[in-house]
Amino acid sequence: MAVALGLMAAAPPSADLIVVNGKVYTADASHKMVSALAVRGNRIVATGTDKEIEKLQGAKTRVINAQGHSVLPGFIDSHVHMLAGAEGLEGPNLSGVRNAAQLQKVVGEFIAAHPELTWIRGGGFYADFTRHDLDPVTGDKPVLLMAGDGHSMLANTKAMKLAGITKDTPSPAGGEIAHDPVTGEPTGVFLETAQSLVQRALPVQTTADLERMVREATDEAHKAGVTTIVNVGHPPELAIYDGMRRRGELKLRIHNALWLTPGSPTEFRPGLGFPDVFTFSEQDADVFEGIRRTYPDNELMTVNMVKIMMDGVIESHTAAMLKPYADEPGVGETNYTPAELNRAISMMDRRGWQIMTHALGDRAVRMALDGYQVAETANPAPARGRRHKIEHMESVDPADIPRFAALGVIASFQTAHAGGMNDPQHRGQRWRYLGYERSAWGFPWKSIKDAGGRLALGSDWPVVSLNPGYAMSVALNRLENKPIPDQKLTLTEILDGYTRDGAYTIFEDKRLGSLEVGKLADVVILADDIFAKPPSSGADLVVDQTIFDGQVVYRRDGVADRK
Numbered sequence: 001m002a003v004a005l006g007l008m009a010a011a012p013p014s015a016d017l018i019v020v021n022g023k024v025y026t027a028d029a030s031h032k033m034v035s036a037l038a039v040r041g042n043r044i045v046a047t048g049t050d051k052e053i054e055k056l057q058g059a060k061t062r063v064i065n066a067q068g069h070s071v072l073p074g075f076i077d078s079h080v081h082m083l084a085g086a087e088g089l090e091g092p093n094l095s096g097v098r099n100a101a102q103l104q105k106v107v108g109e110f111i112a113a114h115p116e117l118t119w120i121r122g123g124g125f126y127a128d129f130t131r132h133d134l135d136p137v138t139g140d141k142p143v144l145l146m147a148g149d150g151h152s153m154l155a156n157t158k159a160m161k162l163a164g165i166t167k168d169t170p171s172p173a174g175g176e177i178a179h180d181p182v183t184g185e186p187t188g189v190f191l192e193t194a195q196s197l198v199q200r201a202l203p204v205q206t207t208a209d210l211e212r213m214v215r216e217a218t219d220e221a222h223k224a225g226v227t228t229i230v231n232v233g234h235p236p237e238l239a240i241y242d243g244m245r246r247r248g249e250l251k252l253r254i255h256n257a258l259w260l261t262p263g264s265p266t267e268f269r270p271g272l273g274f275p276d277v278f279t280f281s282e283q284d285a286d287v288f289e290g291i292r293r294t295y296p297d298n299e300l301m302t303v304n305m306v307k308i309m310m311d312g313v314i315e316s317h318t319a320a321m322l323k324p325y326a327d328e329p330g331v332g333e334t335n336y337t338p339a340e341l342n343r344a345i346s347m348m349d350r351r352g353w354q355i356m357t358h359a360l361g362d363r364a365v366r367m368a369l370d371g372y373q374v375a376e377t378a379n380p381a382p383a384r385g386r387r388h389k390i391e392h393m394e395s396v397d398p399a400d401i402p403r404f405a406a407l408g409v410i411a412s413f414q415t416a417h418a419g420g421m422n423d424p425q426h427r428g429q430r431w432r433y434l435g436y437e438r439s440a441w442g443f444p445w446k447s448i449k450d451a452g453g454r455l456a457l458g459s460d461w462p463v464v465s466l467n468p469g470y471a472m473s474v475a476l477n478r479l480e481n482k483p484i485p486d487q488k489l490t491l492t493e494i495l496d497g498y499t500r501d502g503a504y505t506i507f508e509d510k511r512l513g514s515l516e517v518g519k520l521a522d523v524v525i526l527a528d529d530i531f532a533k534p535p536s537s538g539a540d541l542v543v544d545q546t547i548f549d550g551q552v553v554y555r556r557d558g559v560a561d562r563k
């Protein structure tokens with residue numbers, strides 16, 4: 001009897017799911033590789049050799065043979081615009097569109113195939129169009145399309161009419177209604193904050209619409225191996241995620257960052273673009289506190305971050321530079337003065353918010369670092385510490401590179417945005433704007449990391465694809481620009497940016513980011529061994545299966561558990 005009891009105590013309960021025969025990159029502190037792991041409920045309960053893990057196989061255990069492919073922690077995408085991405089999924093696919101004929105073909109066919117839609121929305125094109133390019137194929141349907149970089153929208157004449165835009169409509173602060181230089185008529189192009197003028201005419205999306213969009217975006221994420229996102233959005237989205245969370249329907253971990261926008265933040269409707277005025281008061285912050293209390297944090301959803309928009313982009317000379325552009329006298333504007341920025345950062349830091357600052361030019365980056373430094377000096381350290389972030393960093397003064405580690409500021413890069421740095425022709429363009437040396441100091445991820453800083457990696461979807469394949473290839477194959485230090489990242493450094501370091505940057509390193517006992521079971525199984533064949537081209541990373549919270553949520557067609 002005593003012997004039998006001893007045996008029973010020694011036999012561990014079986015696992016719900018095991019993955020064997022994998023090249024499992026655990027992303028633990030020692031970057032250990034194993035071949036198998038076991039999941040019970042939504043947690044990882046063991047990692048080790050196939051033999052060790054197979055001991056946990058019971059009659060009901062699901063067994064996944066990874067066939068020697070890479071098994072990784074589910075990817076954490078540190079910069080996503082969830083609903084904007086979902087909108088793109090529902091509209092015409094404009095990613096390959098380069099000229100008016102192609103635009104008309106894609107949009108015309110989409111309208112014909114979707115007679116039920118009252119508005120046509122979409123985006124992702126990289127070309128200069130006017131409403132006259134759209135009108136011939138859109139009939140009486142209003143059409144509103146977001147440019148691939150998110151900085152402008154294209155409306156057809158019908159959409160403009162519904163929005164009440166005329167020749168005399170004034171451009172708002174921080175934006176522009178583009179006009180034909182000859183006729184003075186609006187061209188249908190709405191830049192930056194002017195986007196909201198035409199977005200106001202859109203029908204309000206119902207809860208059912210928004211939930212459908214969240215499901216579609218979630219499917220897209222799972223297909224890319226992404227199980228956690230930092231979502232930059234607006235307060236009304238939160239009720240949708242929260243409702244799905246309560247009903248057990250939220251299959252993506254969503255860490256929300258709210259735009260630090262003026263006035264009553266709850267006025268913003270999902271999908272709306274940039275704010276009209278760049279101030280943020282204590283009263284606005286109180287509203288944010290109320291929102292944060294309404295949606296308590298758990299492992300599926302948090303509301304803890306704000307995003308500050310500092311400047312524009314280099315290509316339009318709107319990124320804020322320390323010295324004038326090489327081809328123009330201006331230095332670019334910031335949306336805040338240093339005093340306003342420091343006040344906003346210190347206020348939100350004191351209230352315990354994590355801050356992410358969009359900063360492309362070297363002056364914007366320096367102002368953000370200064371702002372974080374001021375907050376650190378002014379406010380007592382929060383109990384959980386500070387993990388403020390800077391986003392994009394397309395140009396950084398080398399003097400500021402050590403400050404990331406010194407201040408504990410996280411450098412959040414979307415490496416696909418640097419694709420042009422690897423393209424000799426596009427690189428030449430950047431040199432024209434910034435000069436060789438400043439251009440070469442763009443996206444200095446390796447220097448920041450080597451100086452002890454931490455990287456968070458992501459996509460900025462829908463600006464680029466949620467799939468990290470291309471983004472990884474850009475960082476792996478970064479061209480050298482002597483005498484600036486080589487900025488190539490190793491595959492391990494890149495994977496850490498999507499896993500363990502990504503988890504750290506959202507205060508989730510205890511629950512996520514590595515395949516270790518006790519962590520949440522978010523796992524991606526690739527269709528290949530990524531260490532043997534690192535992403536080298538623009539091709540997508542192919543995912544065989546994605547496991548979220550212990551459940552298989554995506555399986556590529558033709559993939560079986562066992563062979």
Ligand SMILES: [Zn+2]
Nearest residue numbers: 358359391392
């Ligand atoms: Zn941004």
Ligand SMILES: [Zn+2]
Nearest residue numbers: 079081232460
């Ligand atoms: Zn963004």
